[in-house]
Amino acid sequence: MRALDLAxxxxxxxxxxxxxxxxxxxxxxxDGIVExxxxxxxxxxxxxxxxxxxxxxxxxREINDVEVDRITAQxxxxxxxxxxxxxxxxxxxxxxxxxxxxxxxxxIDPFSVSMEDRLALLMNADAELGKVQGVRTRQSxxxxxxxxxxxxxxxxxxxEQTLIETxxxxxxxxxxxxxxxxxxxPNAFARQQVTGGWEAMLSWDLPGxxxxxxxxxxxxxxxxxxxxxxxxxxxxxxxxxxxxVHESCGHPTELDRVYGxxxxxxxxxxxxxxxxxxFHYGSxxxxxxxxxxxxxxxxxxxxxxxxVPAQSSPLVRDGLFVGYLMSRETASKLGRESNAxxxxxxxxxxxxxxxxxxxxxxxxxxxxDLIADTEDGVYMESNRSWSIDDKRYNFxxxxxxxxxxxxxxxxxxxxxCTYMGxxxxxxxxxxxxxxADHWVMWGTPNCGKGQPSQVAxxxxxxxxxxxxxxxxxxxx
Amino acid sequence: MIEEKGARxxxxxxxxxxxxxxxxxxxxxxxxxxxxxxxxxxxQNVAERDVEVTLRYFIGKQIGxxxxxxxxxxxxxxxxxxxxxxxxxxxxxxxxxxxPEPEAYQRVEAxxxxxxxxxxxxxxxxxxxxxKMAEEKGLNASGAFSTGSGxxxxxxxxxxxxxxxxxxxxxxxxxxxxxxxxxxQESSWKVDDLNIAGLxxxxxxxxxxxxxxxxxxxxxxSVVLQHYVTExxxxxxxxxxxxxxxxxxxxxxxxxxxxxxxxxxxxxxWDDGLDPDGSPLPFDFEGVPKQxxxxxxxxxxxxxxxxxxxxxxxxxxxxxxxTPISFxxxxxxxxxxxxxxxxxxxxxxxxxxxKGLYINRFWYTRLVHPRDCVITGMTRDGVxxxxxxxxxxxxxxxxxxxxxxxxxxxxxxxxxATHILVGEFGGISVRVPALKIHGFNFTGSTM
Numbered sequence: 001m002r003a004l005d006l007a008x009x010x011x012x013x014x015x016x017x018x019x020x021x022x023x024x025x026x027x028x029x030x031d032g033i034v035e036x037x038x039x040x041x042x043x044x045x046x047x048x049x050x051x052x053x054x055x056x057x058x059x060x061r062e063i064n065d066v067e068v069d070r071i072t073a074q075x076x077x078x079x080x081x082x083x084x085x086x087x088x089x090x091x092x093x094x095x096x097x098x099x100x101x102x103x104x105x106x107x108i109d110p111f112s113v114s115m116e117d118r119l120a121l122l123m124n125a126d127a128e129l130g131k132v133q134g135v136r137t138r139q140s141x142x143x144x145x146x147x148x149x150x151x152x153x154x155x156x157x158x159x160e161q162t163l164i165e166t167x168x169x170x171x172x173x174x175x176x177x178x179x180x181x182x183x184x185x186p187n188a189f190a191r192q193q194v195t196g197g198w199e200a201m202l203s204w205d206l207p208g209x210x211x212x213x214x215x216x217x218x219x220x221x222x223x224x225x226x227x228x229x230x231x232x233x234x235x236x237x238x239x240x241x242x243x244x245v246h247e248s249c250g251h252p253t254e255l256d257r258v259y260g261x262x263x264x265x266x267x268x269x270x271x272x273x274x275x276x277x278x279f280h281y282g283s284x285x286x287x288x289x290x291x292x293x294x295x296x297x298x299x300x301x302x303x304x305x306x307x308v309p310a311q312s313s314p315l316v317r318d319g320l321f322v323g324y325l326m327s328r329e330t331a332s333k334l335g336r337e338s339n340a341x342x343x344x345x346x347x348x349x350x351x352x353x354x355x356x357x358x359x360x361x362x363x364x365x366x367x368x369d370l371i372a373d374t375e376d377g378v379y380m381e382s383n384r385s386w387s388i389d390d391k392r393y394n395f396x397x398x399x400x401x402x403x404x405x406x407x408x409x410x411x412x413x414x415x416x417c418t419y420m421g422x423x424x425x426x427x428x429x430x431x432x433x434x435x436a437d438h439w440v441m442w443g444t445p446n447c448g449k450g451q452p453s454q455v456a457x458x459x460x461x462x463x464x465x466x467x468x469x470x471x472x473x474x475x476x
Numbered sequence: 477m478i479e480e481k482g483a484r485x486x487x488x489x490x491x492x493x494x495x496x497x498x499x500x501x502x503x504x505x506x507x508x509x510x511x512x513x514x515x516x517x518x519x520q521n522v523a524e525r526d527v528e529v530t531l532r533y534f535i536g537k538q539i540g541x542x543x544x545x546x547x548x549x550x551x552x553x554x555x556x557x558x559x560x561x562x563x564x565x566x567x568x569x570x571x572x573x574x575x576p577e578p579e580a581y582q583r584v585e586a587x588x589x590x591x592x593x594x595x596x597x598x599x600x601x602x603x604x605x606x607x608k609m610a611e612e613k614g615l616n617a618s619g620a621f622s623t624g625s626g627x628x629x630x631x632x633x634x635x636x637x638x639x640x641x642x643x644x645x646x647x648x649x650x651x652x653x654x655x656x657x658x659x660x661q662e663s664s665w666k667v668d669d670l671n672i673a674g675l676x677x678x679x680x681x682x683x684x685x686x687x688x689x690x691x692x693x694x695x696x697x698s699v700v701l702q703h704y705v706t707e708x709x710x711x712x713x714x715x716x717x718x719x720x721x722x723x724x725x726x727x728x729x730x731x732x733x734x735x736x737x738x739x740x741x742x743x744x745x746w747d748d749g750l751d752p753d754g755s756p757l758p759f760d761f762e763g764v765p766k767q768x769x770x771x772x773x774x775x776x777x778x779x780x781x782x783x784x785x786x787x788x789x790x791x792x793x794x795x796x797x798x799t800p801i802s803f804x805x806x807x808x809x810x811x812x813x814x815x816x817x818x819x820x821x822x823x824x825x826x827x828x829x830x831k832g833l834y835i836n837r838f839w840y841t842r843l844v845h846p847r848d849c850v851i852t853g854m855t856r857d858g859v860x861x862x863x864x865x866x867x868x869x870x871x872x873x874x875x876x877x878x879x880x881x882x883x884x885x886x887x888x889x890x891x892x893a894t895h896i897l898v899g900e901f902g903g904i905s906v907r908v909p910a911l912k913i914h915g916f917n918f919t920g921s922t923m
Contacts, residue, residue, distance in 0.1 A: 081596035087517030
């Protein structure tokens with residue numbers, strides 16, 4: 001409160017302050033050897049001020065009166081400098097006065113699980129990976145984090161949150177001749193992550209899936225290559241579809257990109273404001289939601305970093321584009337209210353618009369029925385590479401593994417699978433989404449945006465889906 | 477900022493807690509400010525002051541790591557206890573070679589008091605200049621101007637103590653119209669070396685020239701690549717194969733190619749942490765002095781960079797390329813890269829091209845396959861068709877999928893001017909020229 005009072009005194013029309021303590025523990029095993037066993041902690045305070053309609057922000061690791069006074073004065077000075085080259089005055093819209101306490105629900109606090117138990121699980125998984133001949137490198141890891149933060153603003157908000165995440169996975173790499181093949185589980189890059197406790201890690205059963213993953217990596221070395229430059233039906237597995245949603249649905253609906261705030265770095269968006277309520281983003285089976293309430297999602301919390309309460313809002317309904325991911329400032333500009341998408345990666349960063357849990361709602365298909373209904377096509381799963389243009393329009397993805405689909409049946413395994421497309425064409429070609437039985441909340445703990453860079457943790461619920469007339473097999 | 481004396485005292489106080497066991501402390505101080513602009517005005521403007529203290533504690537070959545940014549007694553006591561507990565839990569690593577003995581390292585200047593003291597007003601006025609220039613042309617400027625200071629200290633119980641203060645400055649801008657854009661960037665450890673008005677002019681000229689771009693058919697083209705693109709080529713080859721760990725695990729583009737000419741003879745790439753024309757750092761994150769390492773010499777693959785761990789596994793000494801502890805899983809990395817200049821200007825490269833593309837920048841480049849470092853990505857912020865030795869017309873952005881090893885095999889000409897760019901990720905600096913390459917493979921186009 002000292003910072004807010006001082007900011008007011010020095011002429012800030014609005015100020016908010018966050019005090020954050022972030023603890024993380026990670027453990028990784030490679031080829032039976034502990035590669036990393038570490039604990040980390042970072043804490044500090046950041047103050048954001050609005051002076052004459054221009055922003056300033058300063059932060060420090062030292063949380064004491066002298067330093068808080070220094071950074072408050074620094075933030076005010078920076079805001080005055082911003083005012084030298086300012087545009088429209090910032091309007092934050094309705095006041096935010098949230099109060100309360102939130103904690104991620106967990107069954108087993110991951111920090112209460114001994115390092116010995118965590119290590120035993122990973123060593124067990126490593127041993128199972130090692131039972132398959134031909135695997136060159138075996139990796140397994142787990143990460144857990146606990147972030148405790150206070151937020152207060154000059155409008156009367158005061159919230160306290162403890163967010164807990166648990167993540168982990170395994171990976172097998174096989175090398176032969178000119179081929180290098182990788183398989184991961186449960187998610188690409190061996191990192192599934194959720195808001196939740198150690199029970200999530202146990203539910204993934206890493207040891208029980210290790211031999212399968214390792215065998216697939218070895219089999220991929222001699223699998224047939226993905227057919228080259230053909231147009232066919234594509235069925236995407238859940239985790240690959242989660243990244244597809246992240247890149248081609250989540251990012252283009254960020255309203256700061258639309259308004260040009262990220263133009264020099266993350267890029268802009270093809271979803272300009274005249275398309276709102278007026279553009280067929282996808283086919284009628286495509287329903288996308290932004291929410292921060294769903295269990296396990298990495299975008300699940302009590303309030304965002306502007307103090308706006310967690311909520312759920314539609315982005316695409318029956319294929320029609322109906323909503324953005326918004327901050328107070330951008331929502332006000334659009335004539336709407338924030339849907340709680342402002343998040344900072346730490347005490348030393350300002351909040352910017354980030355995905356919360358951007359999910360593809362389940363459809364009606366059983367997975368086996370979807371395969372049986374597909375005459376010719378390719379099934380792909382688990383991401384290996386991703387690239388999309390600065391408007392989030394033209395994309396190309398590669399996956400760890402694929403299978404040919406012939407006459408309604410999964411056929412031969414395929415290696416080096418890729419597909420490419422144009423975002424609205426791709427989502428308009430979606431004719432089937434699997435049902436809630438196949439729907440999983442996937443975690444993407446590595447979303448980069450902003451300068452200085454910020455890494456956000458986002459959630460994406462998906463079930464496998466089918467897309468027609470997709471170009472696949474673009475490698476060289 | 478912490479002075480050398482203070483850094484030494486802090487390290488010694490932590491190592492004292494480790495008593496008779498080997499231990500290593502790394503301190504990274506960071507005082508950074510960044511002014512961000514979009515739509516011709518400043519919209520984000522930030523400052524941070526932080527330190528990361530990392531301790532590695534060893535019980536024989538058992539290793540425990542902990543880090544914190546709390547330097548009060550309670551914070552440091554917890555740091556030591558966490559590192560010790562982690563070491564006790566961790567099974568021995570038979571490959572661990574031990575912490576290094578002290579070695580003299582060459583001090584190299586990388587500190588500029590003017591940069592360290594750069595004010596938000598100074599950055600705002602520079603940004604304002606570029607915004608005004610863009611506005612006068614009816615264009616929209618965005619970008620970031622960052623300045624900062626810091627110090628890296630590494631100390632261990634064997635007596636290693638290495639301290640390196642440095643400053644950083646970087647300006648980058650994208651200038652856009654409704655149907656075109658241009659980008660420029662420059663980095664230096666002296667803020668006043670940045671020619672910000674010149675950078676603004678460069679981006680504006682590209683944007684103005686880029687109006688009414690035409691869609692062209694994908695396919696193979698000769699390309700003249702600005703140094704911004706070369707940075708992506710070199711850094712991708714770095715991430716996916718210049719470190720010894722990737723070689724040892726069989727996933728580097730260098731595997732089975734050592735001593736063989738696989739690139740054009742006018743391609744030479746090396747790493748040198750002592751060259752003040754880069755962003756110098758004289759020792760690595762284990763306190764080992766940096767060696768100059770030839771990675772590719774006249775097209776011949778010479779070898780990777782090593783840290784102590786990968787070196788011990790492969791029977792080689794460390795070349796001083798250990799990464800920060802939080803990044804150590806990745807293995808050693810080159811962070812002071814250089815590519816040798818040639819004898820052509822960009823204008824001469826264009827003039828010598830019958831038909832081809834001039835490309836200012838690549839964007840969102842990702843690995844498709846590691847063996848030949850096959851990368852896919854997009855062009856961005858300036859693509860032009862070259863016809864009969866001249867820029868003929870602007871072109872809509874293209875997607876490419878290209879083995880970068882092949883790209884450097886197909887080099888026809890190398891620029892005589894080199895430019896330094898420092899990436900945000902890991903502070904990796906790359907000094908590179910422009911390139912002319914034939915047979916570059918484009919696989920699609922966009923809006």
